[in-house]
Amino acid sequence: MKYLLLFAAAFALTACEKVIDYPLRSTDEKLVVEGLVTDQPGPYTVRLSGTTGYLTNGQMSTRDADLVTITDVEAGLTDTLRRTEAGVYQTTPKLGSGQLNHSYRLVVVRGSQRVEATSRLHPCTPLDSITFVYKQKDTDAVAESGYYTTIYFREPAGRGDYYRINAYTNGVWRNRNELFFFDDELYDGNYGDPEIDYNINPRDTVTVEMRAIDKAAYDFYLGLSNAQQNTGTPFDSPPANAPTNVRGNRVIGLFTACAVRRVTRVAPPKPR
DSSP: OEEEEOSSSOOOOSTTOOOOOOOOSSSOOEEEEEEEEESSSOOOEEEEEEEOOTTTTOOOEEOOOSEEEEEETTTTEEEEOEEEETTEEEOOTTTOSOOTTOEEEEEEEETTEEEEEEEEOOOOOOEEEEEEEEEOTTTSOOSSOEEEEEEEEEOOSSSOOEEEEEEEETTEETTTTEEEEEESTTTTTSEEOOEEEEEEOTTOEEEEEEEEEOHHHHHHHHHHHHHTTSOOOTTSOOOOOOOOOOBSSSEEEEEEEEEEEEEEEEOOOOOO
16 A cells, blocks of 8 residues: 655545645656546536746646547547636536446647547446544554544455545545555455554544546556655755656646545544
8 A cells, every 4th residue: 555645735536625836857847637526416627737847947838729529439529618716627417427327538738739638447346334433642652642534445356446435524525635446466465454543533524435446547646646755955856757658848737537435434432
């Protein structure tokens, strides 16, 4: 399993997330594309931004497009997204919800620049249950006393599944600045039981969301993890770009389709 602590907000994969100031090899500006389709009700969001790069310590800024579309390849249906604010585009009711085992293709056109990305929406195994274990800071080697959450799920047999976990306490996204993602190497064909590494209070309401991401998303997060191990000093080699599934000139980013499963429970009272 991989825990990636981001020093900016997490790379956007929901409407409320923000872009990450991602280090690049050079001063060349690149278009940053971020988009998501799920099997939950839309609308879905595509964000466009730009950066002047790692060497000039550039900052992300929004970019507009002449055309943004998402196509359900199997259904032969193309939705033209509407601009809701600078650099932000949303699907219309025409697209509907994402369908399992369908591929989705994103196209962005800006002047002479055209970029594309495709992602397949894989099924997500259900979350069976959540358990809570109360741990003491002084005796259990944890940062803070409180309940710690473990989730359980049956991982389908057959290698090649990838997951991302989001966790919420009383409606607040607790791991907003930390990506929790993993492949099925440890759990393939068995029960998965990862612990979510933060404390909650007695009687808190906990919601855990699991997303079945594709390999491109997993590789992207892993690339970010490797890049952030670079301290950015003049004595370091320039960080490599994270792998991207967005094809075209001067572009990075991630477009992904994923199924989502959630489970909500209330933590018990504090043990006596």
